[in-house]
Amino acid sequence: MSYNIYRYGRKKTITIGSVILYIILTITVFICLYPFLNVLAYSLSGYNAVLSGKVTFYPIDFNLSAYKQILGRTQIWVSMRTTVLVTLMGTATSLVLTIFASYALSRNYLPGRGFFTGLILFTMYFSGGIIPTFLVVKGLGLFDTLGALFIPQAVNVFNFIVMRTFFRELPKSLEEAAKIDGASEMQVLMRVVLPLSLPIIATISLFYAVGYWNSYFDALLYIQDPDKYTLQLRLRSLLFGEELNVSGRTNLEGIGSEVMSQSLKMATVAVSTIPIIVVYPWLQKYFVKGVMIGSIKG
């Protein structure tokens, strides 16, 4: 075995160690990717091939009929519309609230910021729990409305911390210059701070949007009307039917719980995941930094 200088010399020597490393990593990456391939293989395979258990790695009897069927259902489109609506409204609301809170509380000259920050951070460690929150949402008349899907969870403490840390670390000189020129606090935020914060805004938007897109428990809790089902809730009732719903919550029973073929199920999974996979590469370069800032505290 030969040694090259560890990350020092740029010369590449191939050692047994590095070959093993690359093989293990390739296998790991493949295992990570395989469930997605499995979804594609099932959703693109013919009915009989799936039924006879031939499909494992790649589609057999390639056809798009599962996708045609699933996209032909109005249910799916209605749920898709609901989810897109909630994701858009939710992300916008969350973003505005988080920006305001983190900007205000990142100013070290704001009297009382310690108290207000503490008020927010405390909710990370202690909460009233599911039932009291449920009663508040119900009491506000949000039950069975789309508002219940984003208003009660509008601000995420983790995202707030990330953004506040970012704002705090911005160079002060630009702001001061703007203030000397007579800019108001709002103008400083809009014209100086936000343009410098596009990466973090992208990251936080991604976190919020993915959260809303994927959230299913809030819909399970607060939504009764099948016409307002989000994509995830619809997906659950299509995938698992009544099987999961052991304790029998009446509103879930008998809705879209007909037996579906595996291909159809996997096509539904694919359709509901594709939007995330499409936006993911664009935002990937931003979110690592966001995670870093957030994981230091909290």
Add this chain to the structure above:
Amino acid sequence: METARRTRKNRRQLLRSIWNCRLLYLMLIPVLAYYIIFKYIPMYGVTIAFKNYNIFRGVLGSEWCGFDVFRKIFDSENFWRSIRNTLILNFATLLAYFPLTIILSLMLNEVSHAGFKKMSQSILYLPHFVSWVVVAGIATNLFTQQGGTVNLILRSLGADPIPFLSDNKWWIITYVICNVWKEVGWGTIIYLAALSGVDETLYEAAYLDGATKFQRLVHITLPSIKSVIVVMLILHLSKMMTIGLDAPLLLGNDKVMSVSQVISTYVYRLGIENAKFSEATAIGLFQSVVNVIILLAADKFTRMIGEEGII
């Protein structure tokens, strides 16, 4: 006289700086309203754990009943089982997830081919962004005993099918596999960042002194990310009583209820499905209090061993 004037002056200054910050306070109002309505009012709502909750009388109007509700819960077998299951699932997941994340980070850190590294990371982070409903759907397709892909492959190799989803022990393993699959890549981010901060000259010096790759790993790499590892471990341990609802609810089924019923799903089933508000709230409160105690202890411990606190 002098001090009185000074305090008056200070107060005037404070009032002026508050007035100067009026726009900032205006920005804070919606957020504070949000936290008060959706976090602090529910915190007051935990009082129904000490009340005989009556739907028609509401939170404020229901009668106090002291610790009756708690007595009832502590006597219930289901409650203790859900705590036991929460701890089992969390520890089992941590046992697999924690070392695997570190090993994966160390491996990724050794990769010198930038393209391969970036590609691997992209794929490894991806499952984090997939919803639990989708994960459960895929898991069912892969692990069902009859016709699940993994069992098809096992059968073609001549092995007996494995009841991944219907046998208690296998279900726990499946639960761990799904969690690890979803989060292991994402977990490497923090370690990779710590690894990229290691001083290059240390490796150089060790190399010149004739240290092997393994020796450099043990004597340079690991010690330099030790504090991150310790803090992450304490953070994870302090969350042992908390468990997400999605994974156990979606992966679980009737057959494995005795291991899949955890605190969060129990609270949900009791409170929302059976409308036992007081009892469900009491369990939630018990969990919150235990969490705070663990967290304070963990914070104290981290400070004791010379790291920055975690709160």
